[in-house]
Amino acid sequence: MNFVKNAWYVAGWTSEFDHCLKALTILDKNIVMYRSHLGEVVALDDCCPHKLLPLSKGKLTEDQIVCGYHGMTFGKNGQCTRIPGQKNIPPNAKVHAYPTYERHNIVWIWMGNSEQANSTKIFDLPQFTDPNWASHHGDALHLKCNYLSVAENLVDPAHVSWVHPTTLGSAASEDIPVDFDITGDNIIAWRWIRDAPPVGFFQQYGNFNGNVDRWHYYYLHLPCIAVIDFGSVDTALALPADRRHEGCQIYALHFMTPVSKDYTIDRWMHIRNTAINDEAVSLKMDEMFKVAFDEDKAILEEIQIQEQKEESRPTLRLAIDKGSHIYRKRINRLIESEAHNASK
Numbered sequence: 001m002n003f004v005k006n007a008w009y010v011a012g013w014t015s016e017f018d019h020c021l022k023a024l025t026i027l028d029k030n031i032v033m034y035r036s037h038l039g040e041v042v043a044l045d046d047c048c049p050h051k052l053l054p055l056s057k058g059k060l061t062e063d064q065i066v067c068g069y070h071g072m073t074f075g076k077n078g079q080c081t082r083i084p085g086q087k088n089i090p091p092n093a094k095v096h097a098y099p100t101y102e103r104h105n106i107v108w109i110w111m112g113n114s115e116q117a118n119s120t121k122i123f124d125l126p127q128f129t130d131p132n133w134a135s136h137h138g139d140a141l142h143l144k145c146n147y148l149s150v151a152e153n154l155v156d157p158a159h160v161s162w163v164h165p166t167t168l169g170s171a172a173s174e175d176i177p178v179d180f181d182i183t184g185d186n187i188i189a190w191r192w193i194r195d196a197p198p199v200g201f202f203q204q205y206g207n208f209n210g211n212v213d214r215w216h217y218y219y220l221h222l223p224c225i226a227v228i229d230f231g232s233v234d235t236a237l238a239l240p241a242d243r244r245h246e247g248c249q250i251y252a253l254h255f256m257t258p259v260s261k262d263y264t265i266d267r268w269m270h271i272r273n274t275a276i277n278d279e280a281v282s283l284k285m286d287e288m289f290k291v292a293f294d295e296d297k298a299i300l301e302e303i304q305i306q307e308q309k310e311e312s313r314p315t316l317r318l319a320i321d322k323g324s325h326i327y328r329k330r331i332n333r334l335i336e337s338e339a340h341n342a343s344k
């Protein structure tokens with residue numbers, strides 16, 4: 001399986017990294033990570049260049065990893081600093097150090113060519129730091145399926161009527177067509193469901209008495225970040241789309257980390273403009289999202305089993321599939337261009 005390597009991926013929430021060795025796999029690469037005493041998050045290839053023992057099986061001593069087999073020691077930059085029993089340190093006694101960056105309590109890792117790592121390109125939203133919005137980390141959904149299927153699901157507003165009938169969707173949206181757009185590295189799919197009773201999620205939040213206009217804007221940032229802007233507003237207010245923040249608006253953020261070709265971690269969080277100082281609401285929303293995301297997981301893992309049997313992609317394309325079609329094409333193009341540049 002090929003992945004897009006020149007991209008920032010989420011390695012975990014800030015709370016997941018401490019002054020101890022943590023082994024994880026991203027894009028099929030085994031990585032060992034830890035937080036140094038200065039607070040930096042260090043990420044190294046989890047493989048000793050001597051006999052290939054994972055460095056995560058060793059010890060962290062004064063911000064350096066001491067291999068558990070013969071004691072070779074590696075600093076934060078992956079360079080070997082000690083080989084017990086000899087003075088000479090050969091130039092290839094080192095492991096790759098991955099660039100990392102931490103912001104908004106999220107730890108990012110650059111999986112490609114280190115020279116191209118640019119932290120100003122890391123995904124951000126102004127609402128992360130806006131006092132009128134509440135930002136809350138949810139959980140990590142582990143899916144036994146390929147990241148492309150997860151991403152497709154996150155540029156697909158049509159499935160909510162069928163997969164999430166008690167939380168995010170309802171029969172009112174079944175026949176409403178989906179609109180699409182592309183801007184830069186963003187694929188956008190959206191639709192409005194007007195003048196319908198609020199769905200389960202907005203029966204809980206919004207204090208609506210009558211029908212609402214409900215929106216779903218799905219932004220898929222290549223390669224692996226999805227932002228779903230959804231919400232509801234009283235139909236009687238007849239608010240235009242660009243004033244939807246005056247309604248009850250929620251951003252559900254999904255950071256997909258491909259572990260291997262058939263395993264993906266989707267770390268999700270939400271940012272909302274309602275009940276912003278109420279932690280109980282954050283936890284209640286978590287519960288509703290967990291119901292919905294488990295419904296997605298069940299569908300996506302079934303599809304994965306089927307795809308592995310058939311060894312082919314489906315050939316039937318519907319109008320609702322435009323976003324996922326463009327996504328797969330763009331991903332293939334990125335992977336091809338990285339392979340082309342690597343062979344130069």
Ligand code: FES
Nearest residue numbers: 048050051067070
């Ligand atoms: S395997 Fe690491 S020092 Fe020998």
Ligand SMILES: [Fe+2]
Nearest residue numbers: 159163292296
């Ligand atoms: Fe879903």
